[in-house]
Structures are given as C-alpha cells and as structure tokens.
Amino acid sequence: MDIDFQTPPVVNEEVVIAASDSVSEIAGMQHSGMPDHDYLATSAQITRETADIGVQTDLGMGEMTELLGLKTKSQNPDAVMMELFVQKVTSSDRNVKQYTGVPSKSILDGLFCVLDEASPNLKYWSGQGSAEEPYYQQNTQLKKSGPARKLSKFEEFILTLVRLRLAIFAFTLADIFGVSNARVSQIFTTWMNLMYHVFTPLLIWPSTPIIKKFLPKSFKCTYPNTVCIIDCTEFFIQKPRSPTAQSRTFSSYKHHNTYKALIGIMPSGAIIFVSNLWGGNTSDRYITKFSGFPDFVKPGHEIMADRGFLIRDLLLEKRAKLIIPPFTKKCNWGKGRRLL
Incomplete structure (x- = not known):
C-alpha cells in the first residue's frame, strides 16, 4: 500500500481550540491552588486550615496578655x-x-x-x-x-x-x-x-590580732607590724561653673577637675577606711590629718604609704611609724636603677 508522507493529516480546528481552553483552565486551577470540587482538596490543605482555626480558637489568656504587652511596648x-x-x-x-x-x-x-x-x-x-x-x-x-x-x-x-x-x-x-x-x-x-x-x-577597723592573722607572707618577712596601707584616689568630675569651685577641684596631678578621697586597706586587701570627698586641689597631708584617720592609729602601728604622704610627724604624735617602701630596684641599664 502506497502512503503519501508529503500530505499532512486533516485536523478539525474547533477541536484544537476547545482542547487548548481546557488545558488553560486546568493550569489556572493548579496555579491558584483551588480545586474545582471539595473532594479534590488534598489532606495537606485540610490539615493547614484546621491548624489555623485551632490557633485562632485555642489562644489562652496568657498568650493574649503577652501579645497585648508586646503591642504596648511597641508603642513605647x-x-x-x-x-x-x-x-x-x-x-x-x-x-x-x-x-x-x-x-x-x-x-x-x-x-x-x-x-x-x-x-x-x-x-x-x-x-x-x-x-x-x-x-x-x-x-x-x-x-x-x-x-x-x-x-x-x-x-x-x-x-x-x-x-x-x-x-x-x-x-x-x-x-x-x-x-x-x-x-x-x-x-x-x-x-x-x-x-x-x-x-x-560595714567599714570596721579590725583589731591588731585580726590584722596579723591575715597578714600575707611577704609582709610577715619585711613589714610585720603594718596594719594599714593608705593612698588617695581621685574621681573625674565635670568642670564646675563657679571659678572658686574650679580652683578647689582642679588637680595639678591629673590635670582635670576631680574629687579626692583617702582609702585605707589591710595588707590582705580588705578596705577598712574611706574618707569624705575633698577637692582635687587638696593635699594628701591635709586630707589625712582632717579625715579622722589618725583617730584609728594606735601606738606601735606601722602605716604604709608612698612618697607623697608627708605625715611622719602626724604619726609620731601617735607613737606610730610611717613605712615608705622602695620604689626602685637595681638594673643593668641607664643609671643602674629602675622604678618598680
């Protein structure tokens, strides 16, 4: 049987147009995710809708209060x-x-x-x-x-x-x-x-036996009678408006306006004395003399301080001793000594 491959098959145009419209409608339903009938809905869609309804109905008072609190905070x-x-x-x-x-x-x-x-x-x-x-x-x-x-x-x-x-x-x-x-x-x-x-x-000056009981080994060997270590600490403040206050609070050591206080600690490190605040222009000797610190010093006590505390005579009146440890030690360069 002879077949003519050059002749195309005859196709009904109305059938082609109807088929293309059906395909487009089906594709549109798939894209929107909405089936044509309820019985075509998937189990995943039913589960998701049920969960959404559960969230809306099962929200307790605690969650509501939390949500209201978050809303209030968002407004403030x-x-x-x-x-x-x-x-x-x-x-x-x-x-x-x-x-x-x-x-x-x-x-x-x-x-x-x-x-x-x-x-x-x-x-x-x-x-x-x-x-x-x-x-x-x-x-x-x-x-x-x-x-x-x-x-x-x-x-x-x-x-x-x-x-x-x-x-x-x-x-x-x-x-x-x-x-x-x-x-x-x-x-x-x-x-x-x-x-x-x-x-x-709570700041209590302990007795001498208590201080010696907690004395570190380094002090027992070199300074066994030391009961207190003192130093002045300064706190930066804003520059006052009054010229008088500026001059009284300006510290030549810190190059800033400061308040100064005298701090006393045991050799073990516990704070046992804190003075009132003074202007940064006040000397260490003046603060030590009028802060009430000498009232705690007893005969035989040794007070350790740095070179800036010129209070040896004040302690001698109490029959106490001022200890100024060395601030340099030997080295192999420069002048042969360096700061600790």
Whole structure:
C-alpha cells in the first residue's frame, strides 16, 4: 500500500481550540491552588486550615496578655530600650561586673535586697531637709505624692551603678531609661546617699590580732607590724561653673577637675577606711590629718604609704611609724636603677 508522507493529516480546528481552553483552565486551577470540587482538596490543605482555626480558637489568656504587652511596648520605644539594656547588664556575671563593678549577679541581687529592706518607701533626695520622713512614709496607707515613678527601684539601682562605674553622662542615661536629665541626677544622688548610710557602718577597723592573722607572707618577712596601707584616689568630675569651685577641684596631678578621697586597706586587701570627698586641689597631708584617720592609729602601728604622704610627724604624735617602701630596684641599664 502506497502512503503519501508529503500530505499532512486533516485536523478539525474547533477541536484544537476547545482542547487548548481546557488545558488553560486546568493550569489556572493548579496555579491558584483551588480545586474545582471539595473532594479534590488534598489532606495537606485540610490539615493547614484546621491548624489555623485551632490557633485562632485555642489562644489562652496568657498568650493574649503577652501579645497585648508586646503591642504596648511597641508603642513605647523608650520602655523597650530600657528593658533591653537592663536585661543586657544583668544577663551574666561577666556583664554585671563590666557594667556595675559588682562581681556577680547573685551579689548584685543581694545588695539590692539589703538596700530595699533598709528603705522600702524610698523618697527622692531634694536637699538636706528631704531626709526627713514625709507623711506618706509615716502612714503606709497613704500613697506617694506627685507623679508615679517611671522606673522600678531595681532599674534605678542599675542606673546608679552603671553611672558610678562607667561615668556615663546624664543625658545618655536619660535617653536609655526614657527619663529627663534632672531625674537621672536626682536618682543618682538619692541612691548614693542611701548606699552611704547603709554601707558605711560595714567599714570596721579590725583589731591588731585580726590584722596579723591575715597578714600575707611577704609582709610577715619585711613589714610585720603594718596594719594599714593608705593612698588617695581621685574621681573625674565635670568642670564646675563657679571659678572658686574650679580652683578647689582642679588637680595639678591629673590635670582635670576631680574629687579626692583617702582609702585605707589591710595588707590582705580588705578596705577598712574611706574618707569624705575633698577637692582635687587638696593635699594628701591635709586630707589625712582632717579625715579622722589618725583617730584609728594606735601606738606601735606601722602605716604604709608612698612618697607623697608627708605625715611622719602626724604619726609620731601617735607613737606610730610611717613605712615608705622602695620604689626602685637595681638594673643593668641607664643609671643602674629602675622604678618598680
């Protein structure tokens, strides 16, 4: 049988057009993911729709409260920033030590509990007269007058320690905690006064037998009668507006306006004496003489200090001795001696 391969087969055009329309309709349904009939829906689609309905109906009160809290915080960015900062500071022992100077989170919580119990109704410091208990502290049934505090007591405590540790400017902390500059200064002054009154009685000058009991070996060999090591430390402050205050607080040693305090420690390292603050222009001798330190010195005591303390005569009046250890040792270069 002869076949003519050059002649194309006859095709009905109407059939071709109808078939193409059906294919397009099927492809459109597949792309939209919506079947033509309910019985064509897949099990995955049914499971997903059921899960969505379960999420909408089974949302408990706890989740609702959390969502409302997140919505409220999103409307108040200052509260979010403050909360994140406090969480960062207290997230680990390392962060607590870096930001506040306190060795660990547990010690930080312990210090706050002591301060909180010492003053449950803490009032902001606003001068010498503000130290008296107001009426709402005498009667616990009355609420504090004035606007409510924006920060909790623990957040104020963190603000104080961070500023004390890192010397951050007030306007920076005001932005972080969402309060005014004046409020930051007021919080800092209040908590510093509270810590002074609570922790000052803990600074106790120990007896001579206790000091010798914990004397390091290096002191037992060379300075066995040393009971205290003293030195003055300075804190940088902002330049005062008053010219008189500028001259009294300017330290020629630090080339900055500072406050100065006398610190005394046992040879073992425990702090046993802290003086009041003086202007950076005050000499070490003057601070030592009028800080009350000589009242703790007993006959036979040896006080160790550096070359800047010209107090030998003050200690001789107490029949005590001033120890100034050598600050140089031999070396093989230069003048043959170098600083320790």
